[in-house]
Amino acid sequence: MSHDQSEMGGPTLEFEALLRHFVERAETLMGSQARMRDLIRVNNDLTSNLDLPTVLRRIVEIGLELIQARYGAMGVIGDERRLEQFIHVGMDDETVSQIAHLPEGRGLLGALIDDPRPVRLASIAADDRSSGFPAHHPPMESFIGVPIRVRDRVFGNLYLTDSRNGRFSADDEELAQALAGTAGIAIENARLFEDSEYRARWSTALVEVSRRLMSADEGDELDVLVERLRHLAQADLVSVALVPADDEGTIVVDRAVGLGADSLVKMSFPVGDTVAAEPLWTGEAAIITSLADHASHGFEEQSMLGNAMIIPFTTGARTIGILCVARAQDRPPFAPRDVDMGVSFAGHVSLALDRTEVRVTRRRMALLEDRSRIARDLHDHVIQRLFATGLNLQATAVGADPETAAKIMAQIGEIDAAITQIRQSIFAIRRDPDTTSSSLRARILEIVDRSDGQLPHRPRVTFLGPVDLLADAGLTDDVSAALTEALANTVRHARATRVDITVSAVAGQVTIEVVDDGIGIGDVDALSGLANLRDRAAARGGTFEALPAASGGTRVSWSVPV
Template sequence: MAEPGSTGPKLEFESVLTHFVERAEEMMNSQSRMRDLIRINNELTSNLDLPNVLRRIVEIGKELLNARYAAMGVIGDERRLEQFIHVGMAPEVYQQIDHLPEGKGLLGALIDDPQPVRLKTIASDARSSGFPANHPPMDSFLGVPIRVRDEVYGNLYLTDSLKGAFTPDDEELAEALAATAGIAIENARLFDDSSYRARWSSALAETARRLMKDDDEDQLGVIAEEVRTLADADLVVIALITDDRDHIVVERAAGESTDELIQRSFPLADTFAGRAIAEGAPILVGEESSFAPYGLAHEALLGNSMVIPFGRHDHPRGVLAVTRAKGRAPFSSRDIDLGASFASHISVALDREDSQRARRRVALLEDRSRIARDLHDHVIQRLFATGLNLQGTAAVLGGEAADQIAAQVDEIDGAIAQIRQSIFAMRRDPESTAVSVRARILEIVDRISDQMPSKPRVTFSGPVDLMASGTLTDDIAAVVTESLANVARHAQATKIDISVTAAAGLVTVEVTDNGVGPGSSPRLSGLDNLRQRAESQGGTFAIHEAPGGGSRLAWSVPT
């Protein structure tokens, strides 16, 4: 038995009791941390808004591990920090710092080798590169990677433990928090992706519904604005390839200050637009890319962009360019996939516009044909009947009155010829690319008539358009142009008649005026090229004085 006052047994008891107390405290701390982890797990996994989830992870890490500062770095495509979310630093301190961490030094080492790092003092580690100007001092450090499935999403950083240093238990707890964070981030990303695709799908369905409607709504403009909203972009441009295939022209643009872009032309050679069209696939363009020598080189297009080609079958028609301002987040692969779906709608919208134009053109031609039929069947016939009646009256009256009536009959004949010419012009398709002899001559007359005292009268006889084609059409147009120019310069005429006749295997052009006549004027030398045109095709050319004064030019070639 121990002596009275001896401390031996008491010390042993106290030792055991102290051990039990320490174990009890450890168990209580473990239970407390377990409860915290359960609470954190419930809170994080029930939150599906990704930005909120990321910030709550940082706030919880600071609270749970008793750190003065906490942050999360989200790793981007180039293994550097794309986002840096931090808590614990006063706003006035944060605003004085030159720049946020970019993923270099100790943080970069954790990115390159995603293993937990626990340091008593940051400065003692050779990987540390120091702090930027005005950054608050930091001592202890704990960093753990956050994994989403097999991908390292980012890292959780904790500095300045309020206990003086981070312990192995803190490291274990941080890893557990990182695992929970990975699950929460994955859930939030899946929800965000699902919501994102649902918004795009709904917009695509609505756009398809609008394209089925038969109205005059500007579908290209609607699509551009819809893409800008859905992609959270600052500028959206729809540009079409020109006929020469060497340029693109901005057809529609959505965003601020886009008026100056509309109808601007940019070269395709050595451009991102040209590359996307040549490859037949969308491309992503980073904001650090040099835009100076490239197409769509506009100040608003200097940020992260995606350029998506569109067309019909294997025939490219243009590009959809979607851009964010400098400093904003880059586009992802899901943005390209859904942007390509809208690009296909652009092709449909263009086809729809072509179809609407064709329908309007057909409706216009049908209306013109109806008017032309009415003019031919009613007006011309009534004028012709009036002319016959006047001729009968003239035969009865005789003398000077008969001559005056005959002159009016000639005017009626001229009016009939003009109406027939108008009927032809009305039946002509203004958008047709095939230009007939009649159309060419009428266009020449319309263009030169401002230089004449009165508009020349034009008459056609026979199947002119059938017998004159190819280079002969160009020759006839040159004859009419040169003849009218010659009359305008030298003839001093007040009346000009042009007659084009196709008969007996010949096409003949006659231009008659009531001017001073050809005489021996040196102006005749200017018509030598018309003589050469006729003789080169086995034809004839002549100019002489017209009956009653003036000149009569005759140009004729076989067909």
């Protein structure tokens, strides 16, 4: 080699090395520029999609594409800092079906949840935090994990494994973090959109239900409301349970739709033994993690229920019941926004119950008005005509022969008895059939009604004096018991075809007189029922008699001072 050639060799080699360096830098810059263009494209792709499940899967797919990984996944972190969802890309369906279970947030994935900082590994197996793979899981070597933050909260983590370039570089880690930042914005946008759609659906439903409740005059809207709530909340069971006003220690299931509804309706439970106890006492809604834990034996269908909302509702100042909205154990749990919407629906449940009660009251008042009109017509027209007929007959009897006059007077007696019976009927039809009256007159008529079918003819009842005004609740109970005992003895022993009952309130005494046309008094001492009547009268300082009637049969008289 000549001297000139040796002098030229050094500079040539240095130039070629420098040129290669510039080429490599240029390729690196071009690659970075291409990745930046891809990242900008990804930004547009992710932020333009507002469907949350689609966004989550698309983030993983883009991560595989940008960072050249074979497998990718996203773990969504739940309330207990464990994986609530695990979206994976790269494994075929057959491989997934052979794996016993997907990751639950332990080992290396759990470490990233507990300490949300980027992790890049050349070998997963070499890391102390790795817990290995389950059977049939494909082998994975290199690993990148980066947290995805939504505002100040870690939403989840992006996991990428098995780099197609052999291992992940620092640039790959930086790009993964940039993708995670974009993912956080996309997830937040999708969440806000989904939340607005969710609230719009509930608000529309609430408006429709309100309009229906306000416009409907007939029909039970509570069934429609409960079914609508089940659809909106995507629930498996919705039930309405009420606390009776006269027994606040008990709760009764009034309505239910969904899983096991038929076995629940009309069931009653002690409040203290149910999950409704605390919400009823505090007036605050609660979320139950597993309703199955509270399902008693015999409620197998309810044992499949998991997360549930227990929402109390009120009428005025009183908490009258609870609304229970439940999902099956394998369904997503309810969120606080679900409770907010459920509370709004619970208010409509109260309104539906109030309107149902108003309709029942209105129908009852209409029925009572009709009955009052009929009673008024009977009193003003029928009784007056009978009374006038009786007077005319009485005048005719004055000029008739004795035999004819006796027959006429007998018919006048029958007319008087008919007038008395019509007056009793007038009182009966004026009573509210949907309520139990506590008046003495009403109790007497109820007792007589119960004796129908036990005697050949219905007993004839006559009231004299202000019996309802003089009898308080205690005396009403005693008088009712005395009449029940007297009638029972008549039915069992007298063999009577006719029974006349007179209840009077005269001169500070309330008296019951029962007269029958039976076989007579018989052995008074053998009748234990008569002894009960005597004791009951003596306890109030009154008197009791059981004597033969003037026309045959028996006359029983029970009288106490007021």
